[in-house]
Amino acid sequence: MRSLTECPTESMEWRRTDAGPLGFELRSGEGTFATLAFLDDACILARVETAEGTWTLKHLGVMNPVVTLREEGGKANLATFHPHAFRQGRLEFLDGAVFDWAWDPAGPGGTFSDQGGMPLVRLHARTGRDLTSPPGIEHGDVDLNSAHSARYRHAVLAAFGWYLILFDHLKERDQAAAETALRM
Numbered sequence: 604m605r606s607l608t609e610c611p612t613e614s615m616e617w618r619r620t621d622a623g624p625l626g627f628e629l630r631s632g633e634g635t636f637a638t639l640a641f642l643d644d645a646c647i648l649a650r651v652e653t654a655e656g657t658w659t660l661k662h663l664g665v666m667n668p669v670v671t672l673r674e675e676g677g678k679a680n681l682a683t684f685h686p687h688a689f690r691q692g693r694l695e696f697l698d699g700a701v702f703d704w705a706w707d708p709a710g711p712g713g714t715f716s717d718q719g720g721m722p723l724v725r726l727h728a729r730t731g732r733d734l735t736s737p738p739g740i741e742h743g744d745v746d747l748n749s750a751h752s753a754r755y756r757h758a759v760l761a762a763f764g765w766y767l768i769l770f771d772h773l774k775e776r777d778q779a780a781a782e783t784a785l786r787m
Contacts, residue, residue, distance in 0.1 A: 605634045606654035607747070607757045615745040617726075617765050625769075629745065629761055637758045639765055646773050649766055650675065653758035660766045670770075672763065684763065694763060702760060704767065711740065711768055715760045723748045724760040728768050740772050 612631045617639075620626040626640035637653045639660075649660045657675040662668060672682040679697070684704070686692040692704040694715065702723065706713045712727035728743040745761050747754075 604638075604652065604654050605636055606755075607636050608755050610636065611749065613747050613749050615747065615761070617728075617743040617745060617761075619741050627742075627765065627769075629758065629765075637762050639762050641769075646770065651759065651762040651766075653762070655755060655758065658759070658762075660763065662770055670763075670767065672759070682763075684767070692767075694760075700756070702756075704764065711772055712743070713764055713768065715764055721748065724757055724764060726761065726764045726768060728772065740769060743768065 610631070610633055612633060615629055615631045615636065617627045617629055620628055620638075620640075625646060626638065628635050629637035629639075637651065640650050642648045642650055642659075647662045651658045651660060658681070659673050659675055660670060661673075662670050668686060670684040671680045672684075673680055682694055682696040684692055684694045690706040694702045694704060701718055702715045703718070703720075704713055704715055707725075707727065710727065712725070714722050714725045716722050725746040726743055728740045730740055743765065745765075747757050747761070
């Protein structure tokens with residue numbers, strides 16, 4: 604796996620893998636830079652791997668939800684995502700770094716920005732391309748700001764944003780299925 608700190612590319616893509624129940628790879632023409640795989644059927648716990656390390660992401664709570672980032676096997680939260688009204692949120696790292704998340708009103712996607720409002724990582728999800736594709740999100744485009752000094756966090760931010768998009772998509776799909784079942 605390659606590190607984004609060594610790669611000049613600004614455009615990448617999350618692609619669904621055939622391995623496991625629900626897994627994705629962050630790729631460009633230069634190789635793989637991150638993986639994300641859900642570890643449970645409810646898609647609440649995910650494992651993220653980059654050249655910089657391996658972490659878990661976990662969605663907690665219903666009324667006051669948060670998403671935590673931990674080193675794999677660790678007990679301490681390295682970062683916590685707090686969603687706000689209007690589907691925005693803030694990702695706060697233990698070392699003091701803070702990134703704002705804004706959902707894309709045009710479709711499934713969003714952007715992590717620094718505290719000055721500079722976009723760092725933009726994501727846009729896409730569903731299957733044809734009738735033979737499985738339902739759901741199959742891949743997504745990722746645009747990176749290569750001029751920012753926090754580039755070593757770009758892979759984690761891309762994985763975190765991808766997790767938020769997938770979790771939101773799965774939650775909406777489950778709500779639609781529940782509504783359909785109630786109507787029958």
